[in-house]
Amino acid sequence: MKFPKLFKPFVASAALAIGLAGCGATNQNSSTEEAASAPPKVENQEVNIYTARHYDADDLVYKKFTEETGIKVNVVKGEAEELIERLKREGESTQADLFITVDGGVLANAKQNDIFQPVTSKMIDENVPENLRDADHNWIGMATRARIIAYSKERVSPEELSTYEDLTNEKWKGRLLVRSSTSLYNQSLLASFIELNGEEQAEQWAQGIVNNFARQPDGGDRDQAKAIAAGTGDIAIMNTYYVGLLANSEDSEEVKVAEKIGVFFPNQETNGTHVNISGIGLTKHSKNKENATKLIEYLTSVEAQEFLSANNFEFPVNPNAKKPELLESWGEFKMQELNFDTLGEHNKKSIEIFNKTGWK
C-alpha cells in the first residue's frame, strides 16, 4: 500500500511546516528563478496524470497500459479548472506529465495558460485525425460526444427538428429542456455559435431558448431525458454519452427512459452538430516525457479507443476503432467544423450572455 510512504514527509516536516509557514508568507513572491533548471529526475518507470475525467473505464485503460508496458500510472483527479490553476502555480516543480480533460474550451484555455508543450509522434498523428488534434500539437483528442437534440418519441416526430437555431421557434414554447448555464457543455455550445453566427445572433439565440424553457434549468443531462419521459418537456439539448449510459443503466427505470427518447443530430444541412472533445496534453514541465508520449499513443490506439467507447459510450477519435452497437445505430453524422481554440476564446463571452439573458 502506498500510504506509509505518503506519510513520511508528513511526520518529518509537520513541525517544520507549522514553524515556517509564517516565513513563507513574506516570501510569497520569492522568484521562481531559484527553482529553475531542475535536472530531470532519475528515470523511474512511471507517468503522472492530472485528470478531470473520473471514469472507471479510464482507470481500467491505465491499468491495461501498465500491464503492457510496466510503466506505472499515477493519477490525481480533480476539476479541470482547479487542476489548471494547480499546474500554473506548481510551474517547473510540477510532477504532472499529462493533463486530461473534457471540453474543447477548457483545453483551449489550458493552452492559453501555457501549461502544455507540443507532442510529436507519428503514431499519434496516425491514430487521431487532424481536426481532433490541436493545430500546434498542444493536445490530442481522446474521445468525443455530440450535443444533440433528444426528443420524445411519442410527442415529437424527427421531421419537426432541424437545427439548433430552430429551437428558438415559437412552436417549442414551453417544451424545451436544457441544463443550467454553469455546465461547460452549454458554454461551449454557445461559444460555437458566437464563432459561427456572431455575438449578436448568439445572444438572440440564448434569449430565444430561455423564452422556450419548459421549466427553469434543473439537474444534469440525464435529468433532461427523464423530464422528457415525465412529460415536463418534449425536447432537450443533451449529450449522446448520457443517452448511452441511460440505455445501459442497471436501473430498469432508466433503461425505459432511454427507450422513450430519440436522438437527433441537428444542423446536418448547415454547419454540423456541435461536438465536445476530451483531450490529453503533455505538460510543459513533464519529467517523464517519453512515458507520457507512450501513454498518449496507447490511449489513442484502436484497442484502447474501442474499450473506452464500449464502456463509456463516447465516440472514439480513432477512425479505425469500432463503435458499440448503440452508437452505430444512430448512424453517421456531420460534425461542426471549428477550431477548438475559439471555444476557449469565447467562453467568457458566452457566460456573460447567459447571465444577461437570465439562463440560470
Added chain:
Amino acid sequence: MKLDLMKRHLKKDVNSWWIISLVGAVVILLPILFIFLTIFLEPNENWIHIRQYLLKNYVKNTLLLVGLTGLFTAFLGVSLAWLIAAYDFPLRKFFRYGLLLPLSIPTFIAAYTYRTMLGYTGIIQSTLRNQYDYQIDAQILSISGIRGAVFIFTMFLFPYVYMITRSFLENQSTSYIENARLLGQKPFAIFFKIVLPLARPAIVGGTVLVIFEVLGDYGVTSLLGIHTISTAIFQTWFGMYDVNSAMRLAAWLMVIIVGVFFLEKLLRQRRRYHINNKSRPLVPIKLKGIKGFGAFIYCGVVFLISFLIPFIQLIAWAKMTFNKVWESSFNTLIYQTVSLALIATLIILIFSIIVAKVCSSHSSFSFAISKIITSGYSIPGPIIAIGVLAIFISLDQYLAPFYKWMGLGEAPLILSLSLVMLVVGYFIRFMATGFNAIEVGFEKIGTKYTEASRMLGLGVTKTFFKVELPLLKGALFSGFVLTFVEICKELPLALLLRPFNFETLATKTYQYAHDEQIHEASISSLLIIAISILSVVIIQVLGKRVRS
C-alpha cells in the same frame, strides 16, 4: 506610561500556551490574508459584469438560504433536545443517539439521494406509475431550488443544534428546571421562560455552526441549481477563470460572516450560567398516553426522513451496483480516509484545547485569536485550498536549498505533494468544530476550579492536566466526533490538496455523483456513513465507561 501597561499585560499573559495559539492563528490567517490582499487590486470588467447582473441575486439567495435554514434547524434541534432531555417516552433512549445519525450523511449525498429518489425514475414515481398507472406531476416532488436546499440542510444539519442544546439542558439546567417544576410552572412556560433563555448560548452556537456549513456549501447548492455567493465563487473562478473576482466574492461572503458573528454576539452575549456547578443530570418526566405517543411520532418521523429512508435507499442502490463497483481498492480508501481524519482531528483537538485555554482569560487578544481560529469554517473549501496551495508552493521554493542539502534534488515539491498540505487545509477549515466544542466545555467548567488551583500554587500547565482536562472529557469526546466525522465527509479540500494516488471516500463519491452515476456512488456513500456511525458509537461507549 501606556507602553509600561502593555508590557505588564504581556508579561502576565504570555506563556507557551499563548505562543502556540499565536502560531496556530498565523497558520490560519495566512490563506485568509492571501484572499484579502487580492481585494485591493483594481476591479476588472468581470467584476463590473458580476455586480451589474448577478451580485444582488447571489446575496439574496444566500441570505434566504441561511435565514430559513437557521430558523428551521433551530426549531427542530431545540424542540427535539427539549423533548429528549426533559421527558421520557417510548424509544427515547434510542432517539437520544439516533437523532445524531443524520450528521453521518454528507449533505451532498443526502441531496442527490433525495433528488433521485423523488425523481422520475425514483421509487415513488416509478411505483405509482408501474403499480397504479398514475403519473404524478414531477414538479410537485421536485426538491430543486431553495425549497429543496432548505429541506436538505435542515434535515441533515439540525443535529448540531440538537446535540449541543441537549447536552446543555441535561447537564446544566437541572436545578432551574426542577425548581420551576416544583413551583408549579406549566411545561410551555418552563420551555419559554427558562429553557430558551438559559440554553441561548448553546442554541446560538449550534445554529451558527449550521449557518457556516450552509454558507460554505457547494455540493448541495450546485446540485439543486441555486446561485449563492459560494457557487458564484466557483463559477467566477472556473467559468471566467477570474481568481481575483472570485476572491472579491469571497470578501462579500466574509461580510455576511461578520454579520453572523455580530448577531451571534448579540444573541449570546457574555452570560455565565455556570453558577451551579454540582451538575446533576436532569430526570426526565414520563409522558403518558397520547402525549408519549405524540413525542414518539415526532422523533420517529424526523428520524425516518433524516436518516432511515435515505440510508435504506442507498443500500438498495449499493446492492444494484455492487458487482460493478466493489473492488479491493475500497479497503485502501477506507484506510486512507480514516487515518487521515484521525491525524487531522488529533492535531485540531490539541490546538483547540490550547487556544480555548488561552481564550478563557477573556482578554481582547484572546478574543481576536478565537475569532481568527474559527474563521476558517466560514470560508469555502476551495478558497482555502488555493490559499494553502500557493503558500505551500512558495514554502517549498523557500526550502529548496534545504531539500538540496538533504539530497532530495534541486527543486522538489516535498511539502506540497505530501499529506501535510491537506492536513493544514483541514486544520484551517475545521478548527472551529473542535474549538467550539471545547470552548463550551471550558465555559461549563467555569473559572472556579482553575482559580482555586492557581491560587494553591499550581502552574498553568499543571492546573490544566490535573484539574481542567478531567473536567473537559465530555467536551473532548464531542469535539472529537464532530471533527472526525466532518473530515471523513469533507470534499473540496480533499479534491484539491491530496497527493498523487490518494483518494478519500468523499472524493470517490463525488466523482461518481458528479458524472451522474448516482447508483455507483452509493457504496462509497455508505462507507462514509458507516465510518461516521462507528466513530459516534465508539466514542459513546468509551465515554460511558470513562464516566462510570
